[in-house]
Amino acid sequence: MIHGTKQDKILGQEFSVFLSKKLKKKFSFLSIQRIFGGASRETYRVALKDEDQSTVNFIYRRSQNSSLIETDQKTEYFAYSDFQETEVPVPTLIALEESSDVLGAPFMVMEELPGKVASPFDKDAYIPHEAEIGQQFWEILGKIASHDLTNSKLRELSEEKTLNNCGKEQLEYWVEVIRKDSLGVEPILEAAIRQLQRSEPLPQLG
Template identity: 30%
Template sequence: MPDEADLVDRDRLRPFLAERLGETDQFGVERHDQGFSNETLFVTWGDRELVIRRPPPGETADTAHDVLREYEVVHALQDTDVPVPTTVAKHEDSDVMGCPFYVMDRLEGDVMRFVELDRFSDADARRRVGEEMVDTLAAIHTVDVDAVGLDDFGTPEGFAQRQVDRWTEQFEWAFEETTAEREVPEIHRIGDWLDENVPDESAHALVHGDYKLDNVIFAPGSPPEIGGVLDWEMSTLGDPLCDLGWLLFFWPDPEDDLTPLMQTMAPTFTQDEAYLTRGELVERYEDRTGVTVENQRFYRVLAVYKMAALGEMFFARYLMGNSDNTLYQMMEDGVPTMADHAGEIIEGERPL
């Protein structure tokens, strides 16, 4: 894990910020230790709290988790109904931090990752958490991309098919390393089913790419209100129901028997009384967008397939000695478990 010295040169960052925000005597930097991709730094600049997003150290320009693309979408959404942090600046060169980066204001509030916020523990608040998640997703999917300058932000035609192809390729890469330890034959059946069931037509919209509870921040106070949507690095133009399927994967229902793996990946408190069920999330999404959610099994299976592919890559990196993360090791059994999960959705054993 890189430390702060690997990520920021304070002597170079300070004049960059001073030129844009004015001088200050109070300047601090702290690395945020959550996440698996782009690096997040919390910066104190006088009485202003900032966030810097940059790629991990050692990445090349071609593979550096394009933070400038993330900046582009967050900046474009500033005056829309989608809650996002206020952008401050971007820097495309490597002279300040050794890589491109961007700066935004830090939002006040809380992220619900695995623990329910005490202030949201009553029935009304629990219902509102789900409603906020759906309403904000609907706001993302109904953005006028032409009006905000994102009309060339991706190629929505054929998006779902490309997702199937992409994650199949990731499996193939990982299997070169992992099959010597164990095989996952069910994954091939899942991939074939997805390939045969890609919807002929789909809506085109801005998609977030990783929309779930721990990628939004809830503003202080009650009732629950999303103050900002975070982590836009996977965003593009595509099929919005892929976002919905991803949200549903990370939203356990009360009757779900969660495996130990899922208990480490998804919040379990959505199983508690008064939280919206997956079916209720879909109904509200249809109401807010005017879109009828057809082929829900495809999008839910695709979400599991994507997560399983990520898991298989994690396991491959663990076997290569590139990570000692406990989650990566858990994927030896976790990916076969997810393959079974996807198969149960296909067979109708896990309805909405």
């Protein structure tokens, strides 16, 4: 059964053609389902049938004209690429397409991570594994925070960015965004900004 609107079905069929050429495999389209909740991309789960007649699920993240979060898709793709085959659970990347010529908008493709998302309204969703899941959560965040950026693909995004100035650059950028969107002066927020400005990371030697 093919799910989704008529426009989505056409998109899913075009996606299967693209992926067949990209991976040099024969895929046939089964279904496409919009995943709601992402603020920066249109996200779809696309089910395809491969040459062995097995169902394979892919995640297709497509740029949109307007979004709640301003992000560069290449930044997202490179961030995922830094953690491929590591202990940080990220999906296996398939493709990044920056042109709108292929499917009407820039997009990225990845394999689907198996699992289910618990309802935020179910307070018992994680019983009896709350402590274990919490421990894993903070360990993963620690691995991300301590990741060595020396050979990171993220550094390819700008030759001018260095480990010593990227923090200051991002702080200045988001302070400007916050102040532009604020309805008035926000004392607590301004205090937090001043604290961040006073505690910039020390320059790395060497």
